[in-house]
Amino acid sequence: MKITLAHGSGGQSTKELIEKIFAASYKNPVLDMMEDSAVVGGSNKIAITTDSFVVDPIFFKGGNIGRLAVCGTVNDLLMRGATPKYLTSAFIIEEGAELNELKLIAASMAQAAKEAGVIIVAGDTKVVDGNGRIYINTSGVGFIEGEDFASTKCEEDDAIIVSGSMGDHHAAILSHRMNIKNEIASDVAPLCDMVSNLQKNGVAVHAMRDITRGGLGTVLNELAEASGKCFKIKEDAIPVNPQVKSFVKLLGLNIMHMGNEGKLVCVVAKNDAEKALQIIKNSKYGENAAIIGKVSWGGGVVMETALGGKKKVGILIGEGLPRIC
Amino acid sequence: MKITLAHGSGGQSTKELIEKIFAASYKNPVLDMMEDSAVVGGSNKIAITTDSFVVDPIFFKGGNIGRLAVCGTVNDLLMRGATPKYLTSAFIIEEGAELNELKLIAASMAQAAKEAGVIIVAGDTKVVDGNGRIYINTSGVGFIEGEDFASTKCEEDDAIIVSGSMGDHHAAILSHRMNIKNEIASDVAPLCDMVSNLQKNGVAVHAMRDITRGGLGTVLNELAEASGKCFKIKEDAIPVNPQVKSFVKLLGLNIMHMGNEGKLVCVVAKNDAEKALQIIKNSKYGENAAIIGKVSWGGGVVMETALGGKKKVGILIGEGLPRIC
Numbered sequence: 322m323k324i325t326l327a328h329g330s331g332g333q334s335t336k337e338l339i340e341k342i343f344a345a346s347y348k349n350p351v352l353d354m355m356e357d358s359a360v361v362g363g364s365n366k367i368a369i370t371t372d373s374f375v376v377d378p379i380f381f382k383g384g385n386i387g388r389l390a391v392c393g394t395v396n397d398l399l400m401r402g403a404t405p406k407y408l409t410s411a412f413i414i415e416e417g418a419e420l421n422e423l424k425l426i427a428a429s430m431a432q433a434a435k436e437a438g439v440i441i442v443a444g445d446t447k448v449v450d451g452n453g454r455i456y457i458n459t460s461g462v463g464f465i466e467g468e469d470f471a472s473t474k475c476e477e478d479d480a481i482i483v484s485g486s487m488g489d490h491h492a493a494i495l496s497h498r499m500n501i502k503n504e505i506a507s508d509v510a511p512l513c514d515m516v517s518n519l520q521k522n523g524v525a526v527h528a529m530r531d532i533t534r535g536g537l538g539t540v541l542n543e544l545a546e547a548s549g550k551c552f553k554i555k556e557d558a559i560p561v562n563p564q565v566k567s568f569v570k571l572l573g574l575n576i577m578h579m580g581n582e583g584k585l586v587c588v589v590a591k592n593d594a595e596k597a598l599q600i601i602k603n604s605k606y607g608e609n610a611a612i613i614g615k616v617s618w619g620g621g622v623v624m625e626t627a628l629g630g631k632k633k634v635g636i637l638i639g640e641g642l643p644r645i646c
Numbered sequence: 647m648k649i650t651l652a653h654g655s656g657g658q659s660t661k662e663l664i665e666k667i668f669a670a671s672y673k674n675p676v677l678d679m680m681e682d683s684a685v686v687g688g689s690n691k692i693a694i695t696t697d698s699f700v701v702d703p704i705f706f707k708g709g710n711i712g713r714l715a716v717c718g719t720v721n722d723l724l725m726r727g728a729t730p731k732y733l734t735s736a737f738i739i740e741e742g743a744e745l746n747e748l749k750l751i752a753a754s755m756a757q758a759a760k761e762a763g764v765i766i767v768a769g770d771t772k773v774v775d776g777n778g779r780i781y782i783n784t785s786g787v788g789f790i791e792g793e794d795f796a797s798t799k800c801e802e803d804d805a806i807i808v809s810g811s812m813g814d815h816h817a818a819i820l821s822h823r824m825n826i827k828n829e830i831a832s833d834v835a836p837l838c839d840m841v842s843n844l845q846k847n848g849v850a851v852h853a854m855r856d857i858t859r860g861g862l863g864t865v866l867n868e869l870a871e872a873s874g875k876c877f878k879i880k881e882d883a884i885p886v887n888p889q890v891k892s893f894v895k896l897l898g899l900n901i902m903h904m905g906n907e908g909k910l911v912c913v914v915a916k917n918d919a920e921k922a923l924q925i926i927k928n929s930k931y932g933e934n935a936a937i938i939g940k941v942s943w944g945g946g947v948v949m950e951t952a953l954g955g956k957k958k959v960g961i962l963i964g965e966g967l968p969r970i971c
Binding site: 354413447465539543 | 650652653654656657658659660661678680681682683684685686687688689690691692693694695696697698699700721722723725726728732734735736737738743767768769770772773774775779781783785786787788789790794796797798807855856858859860864868872903905956961962963965966968
């Protein structure tokens with residue numbers, strides 16, 4: 322069955338779509354009230370974030386737009402030191418979209434939400450004329466109990482750690498679009514376990530960012546700009562899956578600007594660097610973590626290349642890979 | 647200047663778009679941090695909501711998609727008895743959209759946010775291939791200090807009050823699309839003043855809903871279903887602007903299923919009915935409020951027609967007006 326404009330009317334068809342697909346998948350007492358907004362318990366320090374997902378294709382090796390939509394927003398909350406609690410889920414659907422695909426997407430969202438320990442408390446569905454595309458916005462609220470992480474808190478000599486291999490999501494999406502057959506799968510994942518393990522063990526995390534579109538190069542530049550420090554990294558230290566490495570070489574891509582959906586970079590106090598690395602390595606999705614450099618006096622991002630040279634790493638210029646997330 | 651796919655890369659062009667258009671309009675210390683999520687003070691009972699806006703045209707008499715996006719979400723928070731505090735703003739933009747239009751939209755959002763007493767604390771921008779359409783998701787967080795309102799709290803003999811004339815937004819959008827010249831303007835507005843006046847004066851509000859797509863008929867049916875009560879209303883008592891009345895008659899529309907964007911229905915204890923009505927009438931955007939009926943034993947929505955007959959009012963079936971909001 323295909324989605325029609327009637328599914329976006331706000332009337333009977335919308336009600337059925339919501340009840341049969343979304344509410345049935347996300348089921349929880351707060352959402353089930355079906356009010357104009359969800360009422361939940363709060364906390365005296367909260368984190369709020371929003372993200373829309375327009376990835377093309379909507380199903381790809383390693384995940385789909387639904388899993389992406391939950392993980393992306395959950396990870397954004399984690400990056401400030403918050404424990405993700407509540408998500409909203411808003412669909413913009415072009416008529417012609419397949420109801421069965423919506424069902425799979427909603428089920429993936431429910432599963433990812435369960436893994437991340439969040440509940441989906443509010444939703445919205447709009448239908449527009451078009452060709453069956455599906456876009457999802459998820460917004461999230463998390464509670465902060467300890468220190469919040471912030472880019473401005475980076476200090477000189479802090480260690481820079483990435484939680485795993487770079488470029489997997491980007492390479493998976495691009496492989497799909499170019500119809501290249503390989504084993505590269507998206508890394509889309511919620512990083513709750515990793516972040517809470519760091520917090521529970523008292524690691525002095527100063528800043529944390531998930532490395533999404535724009536890639537590691539862009540994220541490090543954002544951290545450098547916000548903190549007024551120089552981020553010095555070693556090319557050799559950056560973990561990359563061998564298959565992705567070949568793919569990058571073949572197509573002449575720049576690994577520093579390739580997007581990920583289940584990787585973070587964290588900046589931790591020098592003395593906690595090894596401890597943090599081990600904790601991340603022992604956490605879900607962190608087995609390939611590595612210390613890739615340190616924070617120094619100055620500004621910008623400087624990389625020591627594999628050949629021993631030094632080069633400035635810039636922010637992504639141009640369009641990268643459209644609709645990567 | 648037109649939006650290109652590069653504006654959605656997550657790199658340099660995205661940064662410029664965000665800094666020049668969105669951050670410049672929404673300016674506040676929380677958003678200005680430009681982190682993965684916003685960290686703000688909380689409350690021990692919070693309301694959360696989300697809404698996407700796909701209205702066509704994006705500029706219409708009485709407002710635009712930006713004002714709509716702020717008011718719609720602010721109103722959803724108010725409907726649970728929450729004081730709106732924080733909004734997120736996520737744009738999905740098709741390439742070819744005009745940068746100048748984005749500027750106007752962002753400025754409208756900032757203005758509506760100011761009127762509603764909220765700040766925009768987080769944002770996201772995605773660009774997709776297409777024909778210049780603009781979609782906005784706003785999610786919101788509000789704090790609840792007193793009783794929250796909920797459909798399940800409706801009691802027999804409660805009065806049903808609507809805050810003003812029905813169908814204005816619907817008629818304005820449809821007039822624009824059909825190129826009919828008239829003076830009908832959208833009612834898009836934040837209803838903060840009205841709701842806070844009811845709360846400050848201790849009115850026993852049981853339930854409250856904003857009357858958006860689907861119209862009064864759909865909203866009353868939702869209240870009837872959630873509360874297990876019958877909603878009895880009088881056709882004559884429902885306020886409608888004379889111009890909208892003519893428009894509705896001319897096109898054979900059903901006022902009960904026409905959308906609004908600055909109107910609410912509230913269900914209040916019988917003894918507080920007159921007091922509530924006066925408070926709403928004296929509040930911003932409430933001058934045409936009216937008591938339209940009462941809650942009774944039974945189920946569904948029953949209307950006493952202008953001719954003295956009785957008819958069942960249903961929920962909107964079919965597509966209504968696509969992309970009305």
